[in-house]
Amino acid sequence: MSAPRLVGRARLFGDDVNTDYIISSTRKRESLDPDVLRHYLFEGIDPAFAASIATGDIVVAGKNFGCGSAMEVAVTAVLGGGIRAVLARSFSRTYYRNAINNGLLPLICDTSRIREGDSLQVGGGADMVVENGTTGEILTPEALPPIMLNILASGGLVPYMRQHGSFVV
Amino acid sequence: MTGKTISEKILSLKSRTDARAGDLVVCDVDCALGTDGSTPMALDYFDRMGGRTVRHPERIVLALDHYVPPSSEKTRALHHMMQAFAATHAITLHEAGEGIGHQLIVETGRALPGSLVVGADSHAVTYGALNSFATGIGSSDLAAILLTGQIWLRVPHSIRVTLTGRLPAGVYPKDVALALAGQLKADGAAYQALEFAGDGVASLDLEDRLVLSNLAVEMGAKNGIFPADAKTDAYLTDRTDRRYRAVAADPDAVYVQEVAIDLGSLVPQVALPHLVDQVVALDSVAGTPVQMVFLGTCTGGRLRDFHQARDVLVAGGGVAPGVQLVVTPASREVLEAMQADGTYDDYVRLGATFVPPGCGACCGTCGEIPGDGVNVVSTANRNFKGRMGNGSASIYLASPASCAAAAVSGMIGKPS
Numbered sequence: 001m002s003a004p005r006l007v008g009r010a011r012l013f014g015d016d017v018n019t020d021y022i023i024s025s026t027r028k029r030e031s032l033d034p035d036v037l038r039h040y041l042f043e044g045i046d047p048a049f050a051a052s053i054a055t056g057d058i059v060v061a062g063k064n065f066g067c068g069s070a071m072e073v074a075v076t077a078v079l080g081g082g083i084r085a086v087l088a089r090s091f092s093r094t095y096y097r098n099a100i101n102n103g104l105l106p107l108i109c110d111t112s113r114i115r116e117g118d119s120l121q122v123g124g125g126a127d128m129v130v131e132n133g134t135t136g137e138i139l140t141p142e143a144l145p146p147i148m149l150n151i152l153a154s155g156g157l158v159p160y161m162r163q164h165g166s167f168v169v
Numbered sequence: 170m171t172g173k174t175i176s177e178k179i180l181s182l183k184s185r186t187d188a189r190a191g192d193l194v195v196c197d198v199d200c201a202l203g204t205d206g207s208t209p210m211a212l213d214y215f216d217r218m219g220g221r222t223v224r225h226p227e228r229i230v231l232a233l234d235h236y237v238p239p240s241s242e243k244t245r246a247l248h249h250m251m252q253a254f255a256a257t258h259a260i261t262l263h264e265a266g267e268g269i270g271h272q273l274i275v276e277t278g279r280a281l282p283g284s285l286v287v288g289a290d291s292h293a294v295t296y297g298a299l300n301s302f303a304t305g306i307g308s309s310d311l312a313a314i315l316l317t318g319q320i321w322l323r324v325p326h327s328i329r330v331t332l333t334g335r336l337p338a339g340v341y342p343k344d345v346a347l348a349l350a351g352q353l354k355a356d357g358a359a360y361q362a363l364e365f366a367g368d369g370v371a372s373l374d375l376e377d378r379l380v381l382s383n384l385a386v387e388m389g390a391k392n393g394i395f396p397a398d399a400k401t402d403a404y405l406t407d408r409t410d411r412r413y414r415a416v417a418a419d420p421d422a423v424y425v426q427e428v429a430i431d432l433g434s435l436v437p438q439v440a441l442p443h444l445v446d447q448v449v450a451l452d453s454v455a456g457t458p459v460q461m462v463f464l465g466t467c468t469g470g471r472l473r474d475f476h477q478a479r480d481v482l483v484a485g486g487g488v489a490p491g492v493q494l495v496v497t498p499a500s501r502e503v504l505e506a507m508q509a510d511g512t513y514d515d516y517v518r519l520g521a522t523f524v525p526p527g528c529g530a531c532c533g534t535c536g537e538i539p540g541d542g543v544n545v546v547s548t549a550n551r552n553f554k555g556r557m558g559n560g561s562a563s564i565y566l567a568s569p570a571s572c573a574a575a576a577v578s579g580m581i582g583k584p585s
Binding site: 020025031044064067091092094097098158167 | 319
């Protein structure tokens with residue numbers, strides 16, 4: 001199975017964006033609904049960001065994206081905003097797991113030359129090559145192991161478990 | 170083949186494979202914790218996965234700790250949902266006020282040497298102090314464990330942190346952990362294990378080791394694991410009847426990095442707002458005014474933390490005018506011990522505000538919210554902007570004694 005091809009605008013963030021900055025714990029206390037939480041995405045960094053999201057936008061970050069709390073709304077709220085992929089130099093491992101489990105594509109690659117608003121294409125298939133349509137640069141992300149690809153290809157851990165009933169190695 | 174690290178050995182046992190760093194393995198989980206911060210979503214995932222029965226209910230522990238007391242009908246409803254699920258599936262649930270889930274896992278002898286314990290909360294790494302492979306997971310992972318009893322894990326490479334010597338007076342395990350975070354940085358151990366070693370380990374009590382393991386995740390580590398010794402056994406003696414087998418590293422185990430810390434050379438440390446790895450010697454920011462001091466959390470909310478802070482507060486003549494002192498024991502066991510030995514009364518006399526055992530003010534979900542522009546000095550593990558519920562507050566992280574010294578003088582500095 002292969003993941004669908006994604007096309008979208010780069011939305012730039014820096015290093016060490018923690019999950020509280022993606023969505024605050026106090027927002028989560030009031031609702032777990034991604035459709036509600038998407039209105040508060042990244043509000044601690046840029047209060048105007050949530051209103052500026054277009055479906056298909058691709059989050060592009062530096063190192064250690066999603067550090068801090070393991071709260072999964074930091075992934076589901078991003079998906080609720082219509083974002084399907086996050087490119088980063090590195091991820092916190094809990095954010096990475098949660099992304100895979102919910103069908104948000106986390107790609108580890110050198111994001112240093114991507115600029116805000118660049119037009120990105122994330123290739124379908126197992127190679128997941130990223131093409132920057134604005135600069136012409138091609139980025140090759142770290143390959144994902146089969147079990148993660150399978151979970152992603154199923155659409156996340158829920159459909160994976162409905163299909164398999166257990167982990168298949 | 171070369172020998173194995175502690176993490177490789179435990180994950181080999183739990184996956185019944187010859188697990189090596191970099192391998193992906195499916196493991197049987199010995200115990201999994203869910204909190205009120207993570208379980209409601211997990212139950213939704215479980216339901217959508219088609220879950221009807223829990224594979225190993227005796228291996229699941231639920232704790233109501235993030236919303237204590239529940240201060241809105243929404244958080245109360247989350248508690249009700251968890252209570253109903255626990256009752257239906259015969260799962261152990263710790264009610265609001267019993268304490269922080271991580272502390273309860275440790276106190277109830279659920280984290281044993283050589284075991285695999287996960288928690289749907291990033292600070293599940295805490296149990297590594299007991300020679301347990303302990304790591305944080307999300308809600309969907311917890312749902313899969315409810316369904317199957319298993320989890321997939323990438324076997325981490327290990328960084329060996331060799332501790333030598335003993336801590337000088339006035340320097341505490343929190344200072345060691347902060348110094349390590351300052352050195353490795355927030356992602357320095359990403360996807361990797363911290364394995365503590367060296368003769369300095371023996372000088373640290375089990376409660377001290379919990380502090381170091383707890384902070385491991387602030388360096389990005391998957392887990393922070395200690396070898397087991399007589400202190401581990403002594404801690405567990407009255408807490409479990411279950412047998413366990415400690416796991417030691419092979420002499421020829423392979424490490425990706427070596428870090429050495431001479432405990433005797435350390436001085437008090439502080440993490441500056443708003444990054445845990447922005448660590449400096451406490452002296453270098455002496456004089457910074459402080460309006461709120463928070464003693465508590467899964468890092469600094471245990472009996473010895475309250476003893477260390479109380480001693481500084483009493484010796485210094487109490488809390489300075491204009492400083493709010495907030496005390497939140499990590500568990501009811503800690504609270505009862507404070508009552509039994511007079512520590513509780515000391516804090517009442519000092520004018521402390523008590524918040525029931527739980528996560529308290531740490532993540533802004535309950536307890537005291539700092540005011541606009543306030544400087545907080547805290548025994549917690551995170552100081553992100555807005556972490557305690559007010560984005561204009563600035564959070565400094567330090568040892569319980571350093572926090573108490575700040576309460577005494579109204580500014581950061583050494584106890585007089």
